[in-house]
Amino acid sequence: MIGGQWLIIGKLFFLTLVKIKKVVTFTNPNHSSPITNYKGKLTMKYKGIIFDLDGVICSTDDYHYEAWQKTADSLDIYFDKVINNRLRGISRAESLEIILERYDGKMSDEKKQEVLNYKNDIYLQLLEKMSIKDLDPSVKKTLETLKEKGLKLTIGSSSKNAKPILKKLGLGDFFHDISDGTNIQRSKPHPEVFLIAAALVNLTPKDCLVIEDAHAGVEAAHAGGFDCAAIGDAIDNPLAQYKLNEFEDILKII
Numbered sequence: 268m269i270g271g272q273w274l275i276i277g278k279l280f281f282l283t284l285v286k287i288k289k290v291v292t293f294t295n296p297n298h299s300s301p302i303t304n305y306k307g308k309l310t311m312k313y314k315g316i317i318f319d320l321d322g323v324i325c326s327t328d329d330y331h332y333e334a335w336q337k338t339a340d341s342l343d344i345y346f347d348k349v350i351n352n353r354l355r356g357i358s359r360a361e362s363l364e365i366i367l368e369r370y371d372g373k374m375s376d377e378k379k380q381e382v383l384n385y386k387n388d389i390y391l392q393l394l395e396k397m398s399i400k401d402l403d404p405s406v407k408k409t410l411e412t413l414k415e416k417g418l419k420l421t422i423g424s425s426s427k428n429a430k431p432i433l434k435k436l437g438l439g440d441f442f443h444d445i446s447d448g449t450n451i452q453r454s455k456p457h458p459e460v461f462l463i464a465a466a467l468v469n470l471t472p473k474d475c476l477v478i479e480d481a482h483a484g485v486e487a488a489h490a491g492g493f494d495c496a497a498i499g500d501a502i503d504n505p506l507a508q509y510k511l512n513e514f515e516d517i518l519k520i521i
């Protein structure tokens with residue numbers, strides 16, 4: 268009888284060890300690609316997810332590119348896709364400073380403001396054609412699944428146009444809260460936008476996963492103490508813990 272009890276205790280101890288080993292394998296933050304090495308869902312690693320907007324939830328990054336291209340052309344400044352990628356996640360005003368690196372001469376603050384308004388007007392015109400149809404069905408489905416699982420979902424975007432964009436996509440009331448270009452002093456790579464997003468839903472950085480397409484955004488997540496899943500342009504950023512080939516790969520992480 269006593270021998271039988273020891274056998275059961277031993278078996279339980281062994282099973283516990285196996286479970287701990289699996290959790291450690293899955294949660295190892297130094298792992299470069301946990302998705303491909305995923306061992307099985309044991310527990311939810313995060314309580315919240317903070318989504319970047321442009322280039323993650325929607326393809327407005329293409330509209331930013333088009334608007335900046337037209338703006339640069341109007342000033343006779345060279346601009347291309349490589350330069351555009353440096354603007355991802357960066358505020359409108361800081362983006363202009365990067366574009367002006369190739370400007371011959373010095374631009375007054377009044378003229379800069381005029382150029383910023385010009386760019387935003389073109390961008391807003393491009394947004395006019397956006398509708399609920401521009402929300403990728405797999406993005407919508409993934410967001411709904413994450414919400415059903417009880418995760419707090421927030422936006423962490425540098426854009427001052429984030430709220431109208433979400434409304435156009437039919438996501439105006441979907442997220443638990445929104446942190447965007449209208450409530451921050453410093454844009455990515457500063458972590459402020461993500462720290463505010465986490466605080467809005469009473470979570471700590473350790474509880475949240477950030478989803479980002481910009482190197483500046485991945486750096487911001489890292490600086491704030493958040494784990495990050497990188498997609499698109501930033502997919503190979505070594506500061507990100509996960510790579511997302513598809514948006515729905517988020518479901519393999521949490």
Ligand code: B16
Nearest residue numbers: 320321355356359424425426427428
């Ligand atoms: P706006 P995200 C960022 O949004 C864009 O990536 C970046 O290209 C843009 O300059 C910035 O928002 C400001 O946008 O001109 O609309 O205020 O990627 O952080 O969602």
Ligand code: MG
Nearest residue numbers: 319321322480
């Ligand atoms: Mg982005």
